[in-house]
Amino acid sequence: MKRSVLASLTLIAGLGAGTALAEPQAEVLHWWTSGGEARAVQTLMDEFQSNGGKWVDMPVAGGGGDAAMQALRARVLSGNAPTAVQLKGPSIQEWYEEGVLADLSGVGKVEKWDLLLPAAIAGHMKCGGKYCAAPVNVHRVNWIWANTAVLARAGVSIPTSWDEFNTAAVKLKALGITPLAHGGQAWQDATVFESVVLGIGGPAFYRKALVDLDPAALNSATMVKVFDQMRTLRGFVDSNFSGREWNLATAMVINGEAAFQIMGDWAKGEFTAAGKTPGKDYQCNPTPGAGFLYNVDSFAMFKVSGADREAGQKLLAKLIVGENFQKTFNLAKGSIPARLGTPLGEFDYCARRSAYDMDVAASSGTLLPSYAHGMALRGQQAGAITDLVTQHFNSDMSSAQAAKSLADAVANSR
Ligand code: GAL
Secondary structure: OHHHHHHHHHHHHHHHHHHHHOOOEEEEEEOOOOHHHHHHHHHHHHHHHHOOOEEEEEEOOOHHHHHHHHHHHHHHHOOOOOOEEEOOOHHHHHHHHOOOEOOOHHHHHHOOHHHHOOHHHHHHOEEOOEEOEEEOOEEEOOEEEEEHHHHHHHOOOOOOOHHHHHHHHHHHHHOOOEEEOOOEOHHHHHHHHHHHHHHHHOHHHHHHHHHOOOHHHHOOHHHHHHHHHHHHHHOOOOOOOEOOOHHHHHHHHHOOOEEEEEOOOHHHHHHHHOOOOEOOOEEEEEOOOOOEEEEOOEEEEEOOOOHHHHHHHHHHHHHHOOHHHHHHHHHHHOOEOOOOOOOOOOOOHHHHHHHHHHHHHHHHOOEEEOOOOOOOOOHHHHHHHHHHHHHHHOOOOOHHHHHHHHHHHHHHHO
């Protein structure tokens, strides 16, 4: 009796200490700082906090995440990695190879991620066969956004081919309207470029060129045509585009200063944050051509010490794949849930179209990873392509020279 009271007391004391120690905590590194992105990340912060977690925010501004990835490198090198990091695609593997990622297979098992995630997405989240990241969404990259009233005023409709796009843009320009809202940053040039590669070359060409890095596809007549179209597009952006953030380009479409933007559906998060309605105030359509370029955002957890931080990682990972988060986050973010079977009843037609097109693409072999958003290639190879694309866009380099230099740059980056 005496012993069992003592044992219970020890157990209670132990539990108490354990609970006090393991107050879930997470320092979260992300680059979601635009209006729509901030609304989306707030949903995660709210859910984490309402489940007892302590959130330490580490936002690093800069669309596409280049600055955030630099900040991450500095933190890991100084031996002080953040608890949770917005990380995706092959870069998850690159960090895993450095030996700095935490193992999430325990959470994945308890939460049955193998049953809840499509195999292709789960594949990106595993390191050496074990879960090391949790997916928040699926963004489609190859969208063209349009201001409905501007198109009506100019008497142009949504282009279904690149030639139609060019004709519409010439008409808009003659009316003094900026045809294409664009921000002059390398990753934005790359975002437009990959949609043009898909549209002009088709899905099989895209795969050969930007996934398999086939030298013959990189330096081909088709690639020359792609660069021709990039040069034409350069003529449709306003003169102040240099350095502009993507969300300010989206604002130009929202405000009617520009007609179109070619951007992933995080742009929809900006329209949503501005209270705009798809189909009425603005239009969402895939860029001309077939295929679906996907970009899955995810969080990887870094190896940290301390029960609080480990508990924070587990809680965060669990919530991220949860049904509630997958809905609330993606409603704000513009993307669609990564979790299978999440009801889309509250989502708009752009999201439903994205989900439908993704299914069709998956069954027809045209579901392709975005190179510009870090889903297809390792950092060095993607960087070599983007450098060349942006160099071409901002110079008078010929298309033939660009195609040749592209193949050379990729060869040198291997
Ligand atoms: C992408 C990211 C999106 C969005 C965008 C602009 O790379 O996957 O979630 O944040 O950058 O910042």
